[in-house]
Amino acid sequence: MKGRIFSGIQPSGNLHLGNYLGAIRNWVRLQGDYEAIYCVVDLHAITVPQDPQTLRERTIEVAASFVAAGLDVEKTTIFAQSHVAAHPQLAWVFNCVTPLGWLNRMTQFKDKAGKKKDQAVAGLYTYPVLMAADILLYRATHVPVGEDQKQHVELARDIAGAFNRKYEQDFFPLPEPVIQEEAARIMSLRDGSRKMSSSDPSDQSRINMIDDADTIAQKIKRAKSDSEMGLSYDPESRPEASNLLQIYAALAEEPRSKVEAEFSETSFADFKARLSDLAVAKLEPITMEMRRLMDDRGEIEKILARGAAKAEAIASDNIAKVYDIVGFLPR
Ligand code: TYM
Numbered sequence: 001m002k003g004r005i006f007s008g009i010q011p012s013g014n015l016h017l018g019n020y021l022g023a024i025r026n027w028v029r030l031q032g033d034y035e036a037i038y039c040v041v042d043l044h045a046i047t048v049p050q051d052p053q054t055l056r057e058r059t060i061e062v063a064a065s066f067v068a069a070g071l072d073v074e075k076t077t078i079f080a081q082s083h084v085a086a087h088p089q090l091a092w093v094f095n096c097v098t099p100l101g102w103l104n105r106m107t108q109f110k111d112k113a114g115k116k117k118d119q120a121v122a123g124l125y126t127y128p129v130l131m132a133a134d135i136l137l138y139r140a141t142h143v144p145v146g147e148d149q150k151q152h153v154e155l156a157r158d159i160a161g162a163f164n165r166k167y168e169q170d171f172f173p174l175p176e177p178v179i180q181e182e183a184a185r186i187m188s189l190r191d192g193s194r195k196m197s198s199s200d201p202s203d204q205s206r207i208n209m210i211d212d213a214d215t216i217a218q219k220i221k222r223a224k225s226d227s228e229m230g231l232s233y234d235p236e237s238r239p240e241a242s243n244l245l246q247i248y249a250a251l252a253e254e255p256r257s258k259v260e261a262e263f264s265e266t267s268f269a270d271f272k273a274r275l276s277d278l279a280v281a282k283l284e285p286i287t288m289e290m291r292r293l294m295d296d297r298g299e300i301e302k303i304l305a306r307g308a309a310k311a312e313a314i315a316s317d318n319i320a321k322v323y324d325i326v327g328f329l330p331r
Pocket of ligand 1: 007011130131146148187196197
């Protein structure tokens with residue numbers, strides 16, 4: 001084993017193609033080489049308003065997607081964050097070693113809080129501290145994520161260093177982000193300058209993991225294009241064409257340059273038809289399996305319960321060590 005992986009996805013909206021290509025698919029690839037722990041981060045989800053019943057359903061959906069995409073429940077640990085109490089416990093300790101200046105630099109907080117900073121909840125602001133706790137509770141060494149999470153993983157490194165220095169220990173490793181270039185940042189189908197996101201109000205902007213074949217085909221057909229003939233990769237001047245090419249290359253698992261050459265003289269309409277066939281062929285088996293699992297909640301609940309027990313075994317040992325290091329009396 002090359003080390004230990006931790007990564008997570010929020011059950012806070014529609015799981016989409018960006019989550020799959022940017023994260024889940026890489027998790028599947030890495031599961032044999034690393035000891036891997038994958039988490040449905042429900043504590044993170046409540047940093048923005050959630051309907052309780054929908055949150056429960058989305059937690060099941062995200063867990064189902066992990067299994068449907070090919071994560072092996074024997075080899076990996078799959079669990080829900082709220083099932084292991086040591087996550088917020090370690091986050092509190094980290095809150096007490098993290099300078100506010102570090103949190104003020106986080107671009108995601110600025111994006112999400114917008115101009116109404118004073119009305120944003122404290123959890124949204126300290127969210128990266130909880131994320132550092134998620135990773136470091138397992139003393140994970142590698143964190144496979146999309147590009148948008150890189151800054152948070154770097155903060156986790158800084159927090160690990162701050163803790164080690166403050167307590168003169170070499171307790172936490174400095175975790176590294178693992179980002180696959182080919183699908184680091186999948187963009188919206190409606191606007192190639194914005195990332196594909198579950199919080200985009202337009203459902204046409206993304207391909208959801210639960211979309212059926214017709215919906216996928218229709219969304220790709222309506223995806224924004226430009227007036228040039230032939231596809232080319234040039235994110236500055238042709239963001240939409242570049243994004244669709246990148247999605248094609250990532251789904252086909254081919255180098256972008258090869259795909260670019262193949263479609264350099266193809267019209268947008270013909271290219272979209274090819275992309276749509278490819279997307280359906282790759283995603284439909286996963287979607288079908290997700291639906292089957294979501295109808296069999298009992299199976300997912302069992303997987304999560306077993307995962308929580310495995311995660312807990314590591315987490316309770318590490319939090320006890322941390323509590324001892326900081327000077328809390330044993331119970
Ligand atoms: P979240 O739930 O927003 O996204 C889950 C994963 O999907 C990736 N991703 C994308 N990749 C490429 N293109 C996109 N358009 C795209 N959109 C999302 C994200 O980079 C991420 O890898 N804070 C995290 C969850 C988290 C976490 C952690 C991750 C909590 N604790 C510990 C790693 C380790 C988040 O909100 O991801």
